[in-house]
Amino acid sequence: MDLGRLYEKCVNLLKGSDIQFNRSSRLDIALCTNLPIALIFLPAADIPTFVGEGRCSIGITGVDQVKESDVDVEIAMDLLFGKCKLQIQVPENGSYQTPQQLVGKTIVSSFTRLTTQFFEKLEGVEPGSPIKTKVKFVGGSVEASCALGVGDAIVDLVESGETMKAAGLYAIDTILDTSAHLIVSKNPSHPELVKVIKSRLEGVLAAQKYVLCNYNAPRSMLPKLLKLTPGRRAATVSPLDDGEWVAVSAMVERKSMGQIMDQLQDLGASDILVFEISNCRV
Ligand SMILES: Nc1ncnc2c1ncn2[C@@H]1O[C@H](COP(=O)(O)OP(=O)(O)OP(=O)(O)O)[C@@H](O)[C@H]1O
Ligand SMILES: O=P(O)(O)OC[C@H]1O[C@H](OP(=O)(O)OP(=O)(O)O)[C@H](O)[C@@H]1O
Incomplete structure (x- = not known):
């Protein structure tokens, strides 16, 4: 992990992944309190070497630093910040x-x-x-x-x-x-923990990419509305007391949220609510 420009976003990502730790000021190492891992805070340029030599199982740094270092690591995930x-x-x-x-x-x-x-x-x-x-x-x-x-x-x-x-x-x-990437050693000491951390980070990234959109709509409009909000697998459609109406719940991409809300409204949907997703597994 990184001390400078990437630090705050890294810490937020770890928090979102429920990787908890207390870092005493000026200490470059912190023990995770809810997983058997140690976090080490290093300059961005040094992280590829530590991971490349297997001293650290995973690291977060700019892909520029990884390519500059010429180390043999798996470039596992684009974390979409530090662009x-x-x-x-x-x-x-x-x-x-x-x-x-x-x-x-x-x-x-x-x-x-x-x-x-x-x-x-x-x-x-x-x-x-x-x-x-x-x-x-x-x-x-x-x-x-x-x-x-x-x-x-x-x-x-x-x-x-x-x-x-x-x-x-x-x-x-x-x-x-x-941009910042997750890199993984070719010989991690605890591969099962690497898997857990990767899937937690993926969950946070997916949660950042999507919002949850709920709305009520006339049943007759459902086919058109579901084209706008198909959900990832399928939208959840629940009947309302008024048999002519249904409630719909679906994940939509954050970047299209405004446009989708406008179109839902034009098609007769009402009570359109958008919720942040703090974490997910999709
Ligand atoms: N404007 C930017 N300038 C430099 N690096 C940036 C910028 N925006 C994103 N980055 C990313 O941040 C990485 C450098 O991180 P940072 O500057 O925090 O390095 P550090 O050595 O850990 O910290 P410091 O330079 O504060 O000691 C770069 O390799 C790049 O991937
Ligand atoms: O396009 P900008 O938003 O202006 O950012 C780019 C600048 O930031 C970085 O330098 P940094 O501040 O890390 O200091 P450095 O020159 O000592 O590396 C980089 O080396 C550029 O000089």
């Missing part, structure tokens, strides 16, 4: 507009492996063969490199684009779209 892009950025007022123009130049990045792989492909050489482009490592504040004359371009993560803009840079290509 950003690893992009090639050049000075706005400079002469470079395409990655091809950077061949033979100096590129600065914290992601030297991914940058090197990109230029190997661009230069048409075998992986591991020498390339004309020079790739330099810088651990932080990479965006200052061009202005300070350390490099001609940088490869760095972009989320809002504000850092890039403030540094007078713009992106000319994307090397990787990334």
Whole structure:
């Protein structure tokens, strides 16, 4: 698990999965109070190594860090947060507009492996063969490199684009779209626990993706209404005291919720209620 940008979302995910723990301040390890596991809080870039070497059975970090580390782990689940892009950025007022123009130049990045792989492909050489482009490592504040004359371009993560803009840079290509992922050791010490944690996390992700929609409707409109709210397997339809009416309950995708409510109403549904799902197994 991660200490910085991903930390809060990781903790929320664990809470949602009912993985309980108390973390004393400044301690990097916390024992789970309701499962026989220890949680270790590590920098995002170190997590792939710990999991790759089997020291930790599972980890949560950006897939950018996993690919940069070149470790042999299972990339098990996209956790759908921490989304950003690893992009090639050049000075706005400079002469470079395409990655091809950077061949033979100096590129600065914290992601030297991914940058090197990109230029190997661009230069048409075998992986591991020498390339004309020079790739330099810088651990932080990479965006200052061009202005300070350390490099001609940088490869760095972009989320809002504000850092890039403030540094007078713009992106000319994307090397990787990334987000936080669950990674699993190829030899976990307790595979059965890994399975439990995976299915709990899947439950939280599904709960985030769906809401529960309940409504009352004239029975005659059911065929049309159920096309809008078919449910995952099938919608639950219950009779009401008024025999002409039914109550419907179905999971719907959160992203379509507003549109579906509008259409249900247009078709004569009433008392449309939408509920958050705090957890589920589907
Ligand atoms: N705007 C962003 N900038 C950098 N990383 C981001 C951004 N948005 C999401 N991420 C993800 O977060 C990961 C880095 O996490 P973070 O910055 O928390 O690292 P850390 O080393 O654990 O913490 P810190 O840098 O605070 O010590 C990246 O690898 C990427 O997957
Ligand atoms: O597109 P934005 O939303 O502006 O985010 C991107 C910036 O955030 C990260 O840096 P971070 O703040 O982690 O500091 P660092 O430069 O020391 O890595 C990343 O390296 C970019 O510089």
